[in-house]
Amino acid sequence: MTKYIFVTGGVLSGLGKGVTTAAVGKILRSRGVKVDLCKIDPYLNVDPGLMNPYQHGEVWVTKDGYEADLDFGHYERFLDIELDREHNITTGKVYLQVLEGERKGNYLGQTVQIIPHVTDEIKRQITEIARINNPDVLLVEIGGTTGDIEGMPFLEALRQLRMENGKENVLFVHVTLIPSLGTVGEQKTKPTQHSVKELRGIGIQPDILICRSPRPLLDETKAKLALFCDVGKPEVVSNHDVDNIYEVPLVMEEQGLGDNILSKLNIRERKHDLKEWRRFVEQVKGLRGEVRIALVGKYTELRDSYISVAEALKHSGYALDTKVDIQWVEALGLEDDPRKVGVLKGADGILVPGGFGKRGSEGKILAIEYARRNDLPFLGICFGFQLAVVEYARNVLGLKDANSSELDPQTPHPVIDLLPEQKEVKQMGGTMRLGEIPVEIEPDTLAHRIYGATRIGERHRHRYEVNPRYIEELEAKGLRFSSRSDGGRRMEVLEIPGQFHFLATQFHPEFRSRPQRPASVFKAFVEAAVRKKVMEEKKLHPQAR
Numbered sequence: 285m286t287k288y289i290f291v292t293g294g295v296l297s298g299l300g301k302g303v304t305t306a307a308v309g310k311i312l313r314s315r316g317v318k319v320d321l322c323k324i325d326p327y328l329n330v331d332p333g334l335m336n337p338y339q340h341g342e343v344w345v346t347k348d349g350y351e352a353d354l355d356f357g358h359y360e361r362f363l364d365i366e367l368d369r370e371h372n373i374t375t376g377k378v379y380l381q382v383l384e385g386e387r388k389g390n391y392l393g394q395t396v397q398i399i400p401h402v403t404d405e406i407k408r409q410i411t412e413i414a415r416i417n418n419p420d421v422l423l424v425e426i427g428g429t430t431g432d433i434e435g436m437p438f439l440e441a442l443r444q445l446r447m448e449n450g451k452e453n454v455l456f457v458h459v460t461l462i463p464s465l466g467t468v469g470e471q472k473t474k475p476t477q478h479s480v481k482e483l484r485g486i487g488i489q490p491d492i493l494i495c496r497s498p499r500p501l502l503d504e505t506k507a508k509l510a511l512f513c514d515v516g517k518p519e520v521v522s523n524h525d526v527d528n529i530y531e532v533p534l535v536m537e538e539q540g541l542g543d544n545i546l547s548k549l550n551i552r553e554r555k556h557d558l559k560e561w562r563r564f565v566e567q568v569k570g571l572r573g574e575v576r577i578a579l580v581g582k583y584t585e586l587r588d589s590y591i592s593v594a595e596a597l598k599h600s601g602y603a604l605d606t607k608v609d610i611q612w613v614e615a616l617g618l619e620d621d622p623r624k625v626g627v628l629k630g631a632d633g634i635l636v637p638g639g640f641g642k643r644g645s646e647g648k649i650l651a652i653e654y655a656r657r658n659d660l661p662f663l664g665i666c667f668g669f670q671l672a673v674v675e676y677a678r679n680v681l682g683l684k685d686a687n688s689s690e691l692d693p694q695t696p697h698p699v700i701d702l703l704p705e706q707k708e709v710k711q712m713g714g715t716m717r718l719g720e721i722p723v724e725i726e727p728d729t730l731a732h733r734i735y736g737a738t739r740i741g742e743r744h745r746h747r748y749e750v751n752p753r754y755i756e757e758l759e760a761k762g763l764r765f766s767s768r769s770d771g772g773r774r775m776e777v778l779e780i781p782g783q784f785h786f787l788a789t790q791f792h793p794e795f796r797s798r799p800q801r802p803a804s805v806f807k808a809f810v811e812a813a814v815r816k817k818v819m820e821e822k823k824l825h826p827q828a829r
């Protein structure tokens with residue numbers, strides 16, 4: 285029978301609850317426990333696919349083509365797993381189910397209410413994940429903060445699940461914040477006390493407190509929290525800031541979190557094995573090389589908007605013993621003042637990630653042009669791929685005003701155009717070309733050298749594509765489409781053979797990057813940037829060896 289760990293959040297959002305949940309999963313897995321993770325997002329959206337990255341950070345794409353919260357990225361990266369759409373429960377999804385059921389007559393004769401109908405549906409969706417995947421432990425992270433009105437039905441459902449399944453099968457972990465005040469940095473426990481009180485008010489007593497704080501929790505802080513929140517002192521775990529998020533499982537395991545959870549859930553004691561992970565974390569802390577990658581995006585002020593891209597770059601650096609220094613370049617800035625393109629001078633490589641809409645697109649095109657003309661390593665992803673085609677069409681083919689019809693519906697040269705099947709699409713939610721799709725790679729190309737295979741699967745999220753009418757002309761002028769899909773109809777990878785390293789993908793390789801297994805497209809790009817840097821240094825100092 286599956287046991288449950290419910291992870292709630294206290295005090296404020298953005299505490300790193302996703303990383304914490306993933307880290308707990310990592311600890312349990314290292315004990316030989318079969319874990320599965322899912323996320324509850326109490327907002328009314330059915331999924332986060334139509335949300336602005338400024339609201340919620342990046343939209344993650346699962347293998348089966350679901351647009352999910354970015355915490356899915358933490359789960360997949362920490363545990364090296366692939367989750368499907370059923371692993372996300374939102375208020376929108378729950379209500380949709382209940383309301384459709386009501387129209388069908390499933391509740392004939394009854395008044396449909398939050399309790400029990402909505403809470404029953406929540407419980408059904410959670411237990412269904414457990415039933416299908418049959419893990420020893422299902423970790424369920426609840427988005428938002430305790431006390432939010434929209435979270436209430438979920439917490440009530442979780443309370444019921446604890447009652448129905450028994451204490452030894454259900455654990456509540458509360459992730460909370462311990463701020464430090466004043467010059468001495470006194471650790472304040474009051475916000476946490478209030479947050480636990482709030483939980484208790486709805487009938488939930490947390491079993492374990494995981495405390496985010498700038499510095500390790502002092503012994504007296506732990507004692508105080510234990511006293512006021514009615515947990516044992518060993519149940520108060522310090523989850524203080526660390527340089528690298530992959531260190532979090534180690535920090536918590538050192539405080540006995542694994543043993544504690546196992547004994548509470550009555551799971552037979554197993555020796556932990558985070559040795560190999562520790563070695564990895566140590567190696568990451570001591571990276572020797574350094575390379576600078578300019579990431580040109582529209583949402584650079586909220587770094588979470590590009591979290592998977594940034595992670596994939598870092599993972600590549602780990603494999604190359606190199607620290608990747610990401611230079612965040614605001615595309616809107618370049619667009620408003622093209623002279624600002626000079627900021628790219630110090631970069632060893634330029635990356636243009638996925639995106640939507642006109643604003644900032646001209647800035648991104650300028651950055652692509654800069655990379656091509658200066659023969660700097662370039663990686664374009666999705667929107668970055670499409671804009672690389674636009675740049676080439678304008679500046680090499682001389683098709684003035686070439687554009688994507690997403691950005692300029694009136695363009696005389698729509699080199700990027702709506703996917704034909706998208707023309708029928710009326711509803712925007714969940715209707716892009718989504719998820720893992722097989723891609724064919726041509727031999728003797730950079731893409732083939734990178735993947736070492738002729739057939740791969742990568743995740744997609746787009747409505748637009750290279751317009752087939754322009755392929756011949758683009759290829760005749762030196763752009764090479766080295767990978768295609770859907771029987772050769774869709775362009776998936778472009779490269780420019782004469783360039784040092786110029787490659788872009790219609791798909792998103794970042795979603796398959798793992799800390800110890802970087803996405804090969806990213807690794808090849810970072811490697812090229814490192815080589816470029818060495819070459820440039822040699823040019824500057826010819827005598828140096």
Ligand code: GLN
Pocket residue numbers: 637638639640641665666667668670690745746747748749
């Ligand atoms: N806006 C583009 C499209 O819809 C690119 C999408 C993306 O970068 N994910 O095709």
